[in-house]
Amino acid sequence: MADTYTVERRRTLGAPADRIYLLLENFQQWLRWSPWENLDPDLKRAYSGPESGVGSEYAWSGNRKAGAGKMEITKAEQDRLVEIALDFEKPFKSSNTTTFELNPVGDDQTEVVWTMVGPRPFFMKMFGFVINMEKIVGKDFERGLQQLDEVSKPKPAG
Numbered sequence: 035m036a037d038t039y040t041v042e043r044r045r046t047l048g049a050p051a052d053r054i055y056l057l058l059e060n061f062q063q064w065l066r067w068s069p070w071e072n073l074d075p076d077l078k079r080a081y082s083g084p085e086s087g088v089g090s091e092y093a094w095s096g097n098r099k100a101g102a103g104k105m106e107i108t109k110a111e112q113d114r115l116v117e118i119a120l121d122f123e124k125p126f127k128s129s130n131t132t133t134f135e136l137n138p139v140g141d142d143q144t145e146v147v148w149t150m151v152g153p154r155p156f157f158m159k160m161f162g163f164v165i166n167m168e169k170i171v172g173k174d175f176e177r178g179l180q181q182l183d184e185v186s187k188p189k190p191a192g
Contacts, residue, residue, distance in 0.1 A: 039167045042149040043175035049186035051113040051136040051144045057186055058116045058134050059107060060085060061092035067185045069178040074100040086110075101125050105132070120150070128152055146182065148175050 047054060057063045061081060065071050074096035083089040083106070093104035102124040109117035118132040130152035137145040150171065 037154055038151055039154050040149065040151045041168050041171050041175065042147065043172065043179055044145060044147045045176075045179040045183065046139055046143055046145045047179070047183040047186055048143055049183070049188060050142055051138050053188070054136055054144050054146060054182065054186045055113045055116070056086075057182060059087055059090070059110050061090055061105065061107075064092070067178060067181040069174040069181065070100065073097070095124075098125065120152075142188075146179060148179060150175075 057067060062085070071077070077094055077096040077100050080093045082091045082093075086107075087110045088107050091104060091106045093102075094100065095102040101122060103120065103122040105121075106119045107116060108119050109115065114136055116134045120130040120132045122128045122130070130150050133147075133149045133151075135147040135149075137147070139145055150167075152167070
């Protein structure tokens with residue numbers, strides 16, 4: 035079994051890359067679309083560093099479903115890419131890299147590729163059939179991309 039795992043989902047969203055980028059590179063905007071924001075109504079959030087872009091940080095702590103951890107934007111290329119160092123503390127410790135690639139499709143659509151890569155420690159290899167990151171977060175990525183699509187679409191005039 036491999037030493038790392040990769041979970042990836044892609045979806046074409048009905049908005050230009052610049053609109054989507056603004057929702058990704060500012061963690062406070064994640065409240066609008068992240069599939070995990072509603073797991074715990076009492077979720078504790080802390081933001082630090084710049085409001086958006088490289089160095090921006092978001093830490094959370096919540097119930098068993100939400101867990102605890104922090105994210106930091108490590109790379110941000112305007113309307114093209116956001117890379118995040120993602121560290122889980124609970125329910126298990128793990129350091130991962132999450133990437134959002136934005137690929138314009140015409141003038142008003144963007145393919146978003148959401149990827150998470152992380153280590154597969156020995157215990158995950160042993161219990162890989164139980165701890166399958168694809169099954170754990172794959173559907174969350176799909177839901178998050180759907181919600182990101184809904185939030186990023188320009189509102190009709192009128």
